[in-house]
Amino acid sequence: MKFIFINTILYFVLIHSVKAQTGNLQIYCKPGVNIYVNDQYKGKTNADMSGLLLENISAKDINIRAVCTGCITQNIIIKIEEGKTIELKIDVEKEKFTYERITGVAFHFGTFGLFNVNNVFTKADYSAGFTPFFDIKFHPYFAVGFEVMSIWGKPQTNDAARLMVNPNFRIRTIFSPVNNINIDILIASGLAFWPKKSGEAFLTPTFNEQRIGWDFRAAAGAEFLFTKKIALMLNFGYWASSSTSDNIVWITHDSMILSLGPVIRF
Known part of the structure; x- marks a missing residue:
């Protein structure tokens, strides 16, 4: 019993420690934009969420890349803080076409x-x-x-x-x-x-x-x-x-x- 009790305490301490080192990012953007975090695909923005919510991101500076067809690719550096939800608004612009x-x-x-x-x-x-x-x-x-x-x-x-x-x-x-x-x-x-x-x-x-x-x-x-x-x-x-x-x-x-x-x- 003592062994199980100690393991349980260590588990909750570890989970709390991991959560304390992460934060969330709420991206506000028009629907249909592909979002990458440090070159890893995270999802596509949608109307229901007014964008995309990314949870449990490591608390550090990250690179956000927003990509959609016919738009100028956006690259943004943003700092994620422990235990907080950071909000980011991305305005994508149509790509200017040159022949x-x-x-x-x-x-x-x-x-x-x-x-x-x-x-x-x-x-x-x-x-x-x-x-x-x-x-x-x-x-x-x-x-x-x-x-x-x-x-x-x-x-x-x-x-x-x-x-x-x-x-x-x-x-x-x-x-x-x-x-x-x-x-x-x-x-x-x-x-x-x-x-x-x-x-x-x-x-x-x-x-x-x-x-x-x-x-x-x-x-x-x-x-x-x-x-x-x-x-x-x-x-x-x-x-x-x-x-x-x-x-x-x-x-x-x-x-x-x-x-x-x-x-x-x-």
Whole structure:
């Protein structure tokens, strides 16, 4: 009994000592702001508490970081006192957006491609190519730009791969649901230019003639940010390039396209 009594006393002394070395912090802030204490995530502010209550924090100077999408990150040093509840009001400000220039190159590989000659379809062995691009991000969620998409498509005939050059205007929607990942939706359209090439044509007699038309592509994917300026882009979408020659024979090549490549912001 004596042993149990002594242990009980020591337990209450220890608990009292720990509590005496801590304090509380009541943060007043708009809802939806993520709060970090010394780089450790503590929770998100909410309307019910007019912010967030943090209890049993070590009585010492701590760093409070308030983070939310589209806001300027706030870093505040505050002293926690033993046995007291310290109040802190944080006013988050909207981040002032300055336009970004974005450049990069996407490497493409097509699957399930088709060549359509006046509604007669021939499967493609492959479609592959690359696209250098330049965008201006003029809004936190939107960017416009220009690209030159060069694709080689090989029909399942004796024809060699056909080069298709597609200078396009493009628009992108970009948003960041989690840190270091951007979700990207792209729509691009413009001209199609199929340079003249030598050799016998098997798909159709005018296949190797110089051809001009239009193209379109749409894709969705993600950017994985290594730093604020360097990222890796990965997306999947649909692309079509349609052209005609002097003989007014329309040929369209379309394909599902997987794209991968580096992105640089400056």
